[in-house]
Amino acid sequence: MANTEITVDSKSIKSSGLKLFHGSKSAESGLSSDSYKMDYPEMGLCVIINNKNFHPNTGMSFRSGTDVDAAHLRDTFKSLKYEVRNRNDLTCKEIIELMYNVSKEDHSQRSSFVCVILSHGEEGIIFGTDGSVELKRLTCFFKGDKCRSLTGKPKLFIIQACRGTELDCGVETDSGTDDDTTCQKIPVEADFLYAYSTAPGYYSWRNSKDGSWFIQSLCAVLKQYGHKLEIMQILTRVNRRVATEFESYSLDITFHAKKQVFSTLEPVLLLAVLPGRP
Numbered sequence: 001m002a003n004t005e006i007t008v009d010s011k012s013i014k015s016s017g018l019k020l021f022h023g024s025k026s027a028e029s030g031l032s033s034d035s036y037k038m039d040y041p042e043m044g045l046c047v048i049i050n051n052k053n054f055h056p057n058t059g060m061s062f063r064s065g066t067d068v069d070a071a072h073l074r075d076t077f078k079s080l081k082y083e084v085r086n087r088n089d090l091t092c093k094e095i096i097e098l099m100y101n102v103s104k105e106d107h108s109q110r111s112s113f114v115c116v117i118l119s120h121g122e123e124g125i126i127f128g129t130d131g132s133v134e135l136k137r138l139t140c141f142f143k144g145d146k147c148r149s150l151t152g153k154p155k156l157f158i159i160q161a162c163r164g165t166e167l168d169c170g171v172e173t174d175s176g177t178d179d180d181t182t183c184q185k186i187p188v189e190a191d192f193l194y195a196y197s198t199a200p201g202y203y204s205w206r207n208s209k210d211g212s213w214f215i216q217s218l219c220a221v222l223k224q225y226g227h228k229l230e231i232m233q234i235l236t237r238v239n240r241r242v243a244t245e246f247e248s249y250s251l252d253i254t255f256h257a258k259k260q261v262f263s264t265l266e267p268v269l270l271l272a273v274l275p276g277r278p
Contacts, residue, residue, distance in 0.1 A: 020229075020234065021111075021230070041110075044111050044153075045085065045102065045105070045107070046077040046084045047085050047114070048085065048086045049087050052066045052088065054127065058120075058129075058131060061120075063119070065211045076218075076219040076226075080226050082114060092128035092133040093128070094128065099138045103141035104147075110150075111154075112153050112155070113154075115158070117138075117158070118215070119161050126159065127161070142192075157193070158195045159195065159196045160212050160214055197212060221237045221238050
């Protein structure tokens with residue numbers, strides 16, 4: 001089977017300053033509480049790459065429901081005062097060019113940067129309409145001296161795509177309910193956060209009507225808590241929502257009653273706690 005997202009019906013098991021990028025004290029490190037400077041004139045740029053149609057030679061299927069995700073994301077980040085740019089059905093070359101051009105913009109008046117990629121994928125790669133490209137080839141434009149106007153500012157990459165072909169069958173738990181449907185040098189990776197829709201090696205689930213589980217949950221939680229909680233607190237709530245409130249429904253037993261959990265990777269996102277950082 002081609003490594004792609006699975007589109008099936010799903011059921012819900014349960015019928016002023018942005019605080020997103022505040023730092024937090026680490027009990028393990030003992031570092032003091034701190035936060036990013038978020039009072040620039042602009043919140044930042046949010047780029048949404050929405051790939052729905054793919055060339056036949058890729059073997060990738062049409063991604064029904066992705067336009068719903070893109071619309072929800074646009075509304076959500078606009079409500080958080082981001083400048084949102086939507087781009088649809090980009091080839092690998094066009095995605096690379098877009099990321100390069102954005103990295104060369106002047107972000108000095110912006111507090112942060114967000115990039116959302118909605119596409120097919122495998123571990124470490126995402127698909128343009130004509131083939132695959134490594135994710136690190138896209139993020140490298142924003143590292144180190146390549147994008148100095150974003151140095152020391154949070155850069156969030158949200159990836160809605162598969163990372164493999166494994167299926168999560170879940171495990172039965174006592175849910176407690178009767179509902180049976182239940183200028184200082186810093187590392188070049190500093191200030192990056194990668195939020196993947198699924199764990200390494202697994203399929204990602206998307207509903208043709210309502211959009212993907214991850215993006216549905218992310219937008220709902222951002223709208224509710226975007227001005228109240230830090231990004232990792234928000235993603236923790238998103239993770240719980242995806243894990244507990246969604247389950248696949250399919251006539252094909254292979255894809256029926258499956259679960260999903262998303263994954264984050266933040267190499268050193270909260271380096272704002274280092275001495276000398278704002």
